[in-house]
Amino acid sequence: MAASSNDSNMRQRFKPPANAPKASDKQQQQQQQFRPQPPKTPPFQLNPRIAFAVLFAAHAAAALYHPIQDCDETFNYWEPTHYLTHGHGFQTWEYSPEYAIRSWAYVGLHALVTLPVKLLGLGKLAEFYFLRLVLGFVCALCEARLFSKINAALNPRIGLTFLLVMATSPGMWHASISYLPSSFAMYFVTLGIAGFMDWRGGLRTAQGIWMFGVAGTLGWPFAAALSAPFLLEEFSMGVLSDEEGMVKLFWRVVDGITRTLLIMFMQTMADAFFYKKTQIVPWNIVAYNIFSSKGGPDLYGTEPWHFYLRNLALNFHVWFLLALISMPLLVLQHTFRMKGNTRASYFRSITFLSPFYLWLAIFTLQPHKEERFMYPAYPALAVNAAVSLHIILGNVNSTDPKDFVARIPFQLRLGGLFLFCLASFVLSGLRIAGTITAYNAPLNVYKPLHNDSAISAAAKLDDFVCLGKEWYRFPSHYFLPEGVRAKFIKSEFSGLLPGEFSEAGSGFGLFPGAWLIPPGMNDENIEDVGKYTEVKHCTYIVDSQLPSTEATTLEPSYTNDEGTWERAGCQSFLDGFSTTVLGRTLWVPDLPFVPERMKRVWGEYCLLKRKRKASPERERVMGHAVRSMNMQQLLSVKAVPYVLLALAALALVVKYFQDKQHRSAARPRSPDPEKPTDVNTFAEKRMKDSERKLGTWTPSTFKRPEAVPYPDWSVIDTKPLPYRPFRWGPYHITMGLRSMNWDEWIELDNNYLRYHEDKARRIAERGAKCCRTDPDPKVWDAAVELLEELSAYLTERYPSMFTKTDVGIDNTVTNESFNIPELTMNGNKEDPMQLCARLVQDDLAIMIEKEDGQYYLLAGAILLAGFWRLEDKFGMCMSEIHTSGDVPGFKSKLEKGMMNFFRRVKPESPVLRNNYFMQVDDSLPWSHSIGSEDAQDGIGWYTAEKNRAIKHHFFRSERQSLRRLPRSGGVVFTIRTYFLPVTELAEEPYVPGRLASAVRSWGDDVAKYKGREQYQDVLLEFLDKKHEEQVAGGLDLSKEEEVRAYPW
Template structure:
């Protein structure tokens, strides 16, 4: 391949067969004429150790500064690694055992690398950067090995050019340290090329096949295609050699394949450990990408045929052009300037150049294109570019007086070469600098979260950092503090977002999230709304503000909402749509002499923190000049409020809910216009809100209307949250054909237990709240269930039970009763009213708890909300629920009712009280530990609670309605999908939840039964992929 007499030829390692055609006399004379003499001094060869140092220095810098370019890297590799090392993380559909097109062996290998840093306690970000540095180190080792083989087998000048390309190109800057199978494949493709290239001491076919085999199994299956030219060369040699050579080739191939199969076996065993079933992941990847009948990868976007030409031009600029022309240059070199090259060396050269062309052709033909798909071919591209430059330099350095180039002064030729290298280096530097400065924000914006929680930006345990339109730039949970989770909020994106790995606790073995089938996953990029969190639950939001971005309903400018959010930290971020092509492609300095149209246009990438409501004192002190007027206004308002309160107490008839048709008094006006943060704890100004009139329940019958089939459990993980959702007013009170049984149970318990179950504190404020509830129920029931309830002049009549309720006198059929007791007789729900006191705490001061099953009103009456939950050892209350509940109780408005669901298991058939946990009259000793363990399945019952929460507009009391649905497990297990999902839910309870719900006492019998029923359903043809269509939460 050499072009001049003073340039060393690429080494020939091919021995032609004995019967190969011999050169003619004329050819021999030409070869003798142009055969160069051995150089007096050996050509300069850079020590491979120095080459490694140069390469690793470049990759280390990339590891520390280069942003993640592909969200696939975050969600398919960093997040699963975070799950393995820290117990939680986002899960893509590819990791669902139903599809299994990602290898846990690959992820697990990388997770092991991070363990030393985790053990040292250096922090999660240190784990992230350490793994990146290790990837850069491994990449540099592989490149240094190929560099040394190029020096030995081709030419040291080709080696130096290869080194320059690999160390300086923008493409290698990010490919070398990307946590992607395509990068991993690139490492071993590099070693595979080195193996096939090095013939010293005999052919290394087995080593080459093995390296390409690792690239294709643990890495990316398609990378194995790059070995085709080398295998073709080996096969051609075998055909042209004698029989012994063919036999040796056969055993070398068998050796390489055997090593590869051994790697694949280890990988399959590792994946089987995680998926709990045998999965050959490389085949799954090939099947999905080639044989999928549902659209396959094309669902995620397609690109025109010239996509890779443009992309490689950005990532390798002039080197990509040289790589493209390498084959034509070789043909021209061989045709017109043979100069001693034999057919064997020509054939070898074609072999070395072919992998890049083959790879580019294959992936150009694919509609779905990604930048990372080119990574495995980057070493081949660099080899091609280096050979091209070698051919060009051979001609430039020619001393043949017949060549035109020889007439150009050597200094000018040398200057041109140096200018070319400098231009290449500058282009690479500008591209790399441009990328880092433009898109570094996602790496830096999360830093304030690690501040103390009392400072700006500091995050607390269980805070949510929400991602809307910027979800795809999330760099992973490695950038968030321990205990802080990222969540998605709805944006204009309408595809499938990642879910979360199950965090099921004891009883599931290691890493249950790897084998439990996650809900809402599909391979068709169909959106699952269950992946979203409401904005109100977000303590932080990461959002961008760019000049070219227009706000929408789903993508508002959160940073502009200064009343809700404050900037915890903002970084400059390139507005690609507003910046010119030059500014997007290269670094452009923001200097005065640079034309404005060329300069880059910037926006902001911000971490926003939810503001705390200002205290009344702070609001009052905002304007010192206004103090006298504020004091005068407050004094006047106090006198007016006192006047109306006195007037209300003097009234003989208890006031009803305000009518919005009537004029608004001062109290209600203040309530309407005063922010909740300005309300003094323990006070409430009646609201003008009036509940919308309920529409009659269609075809409702006390005999025929069945209970609604609430099944409020999900496939794991089990998350401890309030789980609130908005309530339609027509759904406030639900009655069905179990009404008479519930009514009978309640009447019996009222007669037997009286005030132990129904009680109202005598405080006038509390009493008013209970009466207000009675009024609300009377109005609602006559609207919603007119066939059963009739409105009267003084209250309501139940025409089915022949009960007449007089609200002003608080009687039922002439008998005076506690107002909460009267309420309890009307509905199937249990009822509780929480009243706020001067300290801001809410106390249970009115209740009718008749069918609770596991707790008694007499134990909780008079307690504040926190004490109620802590005395009952409610799991996660202090760490996960208390803050949210306190905020909810403080801020809930009369016009904004909500619903939530809950469920329990019970091992006896008593709805009002579960006798299995002890006597209802026992002073102590009540608990699951008294229950008989593993009773027969017929004794297992499913308790489902549907709770509504709303604020009563007149009194301000917060009302709970608790409707219990009680069914045998054997009955609900006959319903499609229920047994499998319930078994998963029960298994996913954490230790604290399992203890609270008594799982140890029934899990063996229950789970065995549910698993059997699930298997029967699946065997009977149950389509698991249709579950979300049939049984969406909470049904």
């Protein structure tokens, strides 16, 4: 406590210049400037270990009971940690490698902390609370260190007040255990302040810089700004010192910066491991928040300038007021009394008090404000408040008869101090209790999934817990049993929700979700409808029922829908809109003497469970499964000999015709797809429904036969195959399937470069609107499997254009190199379906079976479809795709057979089908005659100009292949479109007459679907005329079947 000890520290800090006053003179100057009154007895000093115990006890209680206050904590930190430790979780756009403004090094460090609990098998909830307790433990250690340095460098009374603020303030109650970079930065800011404050045994500039550096790299970059006052003090002292002092200062600074750069290097290496490319995340954060040209963080809301004043008053009440007046009190103390009760010089005191003011000024000026942005400055606030109280107490305890306060009885002064401390304790307790009792329901509502034996037994793999309007209160997947997933359903919220980390399987290395670019992400908070799940797929729903909230179409009251949902568990939840400001701010007891208007108003926060009853669709599918199984058993017992004979006869017939036909451009004749077809005539065979559960697939060992190189294929000379898939009337609505020769899976011709150019242009212009893969790992694996299958097939079938590489495939014509493990084309990472699209002329779609037995379009590259858009159909089931497009006869003639076929198709049994359309413009990718591709409505044949000249009429012929992928079980459509003018088509023998007959034979529903009314007059007149010319020219109609057998 002697002044000389402080002076000794000052002497260690710098050497005075030769012409400076003597040390004794300078010492006297400092003592006169700021000397505390020597106490009669040594001041009480609390042992730092006891201080640590007090702090940790407070933080441990917060870890166990305090709710998560910010959805950013859940989705940006708890969920990525859950992905690292449990293989799945929600992913925000910040983790997309395109933006990379979140550090995997930071998340990975915390994931390692949870591993011991996971290895012990204590459950995910134990992992969650263990990590929270560890955060509280680390925070207490940092605070205890600063507490000990305050005792040594300033005054034990300041240390005690600092301890009181940190242990009892509502702000520290949640900041200490929040899993946020701002809390992490707060820990190291605390150590940084301690480092600059501790002069014993020499200056610790390097240590202080290092601690602030860790706060700014692994934590939050802006936290480094809090070091500015301390560095300014260092440089000021260096200027006043001699050359030796400047050299020592230089090397201390270099030491601190070197340590920081080492941490940043290790962080960058860790992030590069996850992102698969070099990312300096701290810089990315700064660039987004300061230099973003798209609105940056302001897109997520702005607040008035006084936001932080109100927020800090709530979280620190009287301590915040004391922190605000600390600098004025110090100035007044120095100016009018020339004495103080701290050991530090006036200059040092200003240094210690400046960080809080600096931080508050910087963030008050920012439009986007959030409570957590203040966390790094909380230790500085506590120091300021403690210094203020110390100055006030020094004057209150004055015994100088000249002071007015000395005339007040000591007991009265002591009583005032007691009331002040009591008020701080009461305000803190009421605020903390109010927050816990009002808002901790999200931490408790999921307990029935773990504790209630009936419900926890029912919760099973692939059950969905759906989040609508309560999405932002979801505490993370750590609160759900293993295998149960959270999903989003549409609510009134119209911003961008998190997606899901990819769970791609083998061949992708560790944590592919960290480096695979997720679909539908953007940094403009633009909604992506692909993030939503339909309510019908939800097993559970989390819903709130508040008196002030009215149900809407998008946010109905699921709680009141007792016919569908039953309550698995409900918790009381404060209705903030109906409760007064006092009730929202503090705990108000629900006792009779409390006025009704002052009481808190409550609602319910519920976990709802779907009542177990089979949906009509599921009953229909399962009923069909039973009937199919019975038929299979009947065949196996009574009809085996007949089936074997029939198959043998069919094999002989097929072999006979295969031997006679030429295997080049001419294709084998096939069953007529315009006639009703028995699926038992295909190469695909019935698969017993009992063999696998709906929505599951056991990988098959089937390997596609190696393709025979296409004879004399050339990207310049090989012409498109002349598919003419129409017949003389009548017209039949059928699936029209026929078996496929494996060599003929993908067809390429001399239009390849044109198609490739069209696709590349549309990928650049429309991106995910045309090419997209659902992030579900099962879907992603299917898309990658398709890419692998295409790469293998193309190098075999078209070796003059495609070359196999160690990592994928090269296109030697377009000079494109595809890396399958990294999902890149010429080094640029892309969606796997987009990469597939660049390889072939076809459009591509993958249908995935879900647990309802329906097949859903969850991966697609639809670039040249002409009449439909991927963004309209993505995520729809097969039935909805067809009914939403008013496909003729789907419900009455196609749906049942299509569902049966998709359920039973085997990997070894690919099929083909053909289709055709007329178009009255020359655009292959999109028929502009039916409306703009970007129009939300008003698209249809009714917008097309009627009876345009024949030169505008074009014929679209589609060749579709369908096959099941053996590893993932996805069913792949390839849709190859052939496009040519009708005027050119009509020159071919037999075609105009047959096409005219086919168009006339369409029923009214088909005619409407294909837009016949808009072009029939001109088209049919032209075709009839060309047919008459051919007949007049000697065309022998009796030989058509020999010349143009279907589908040619």
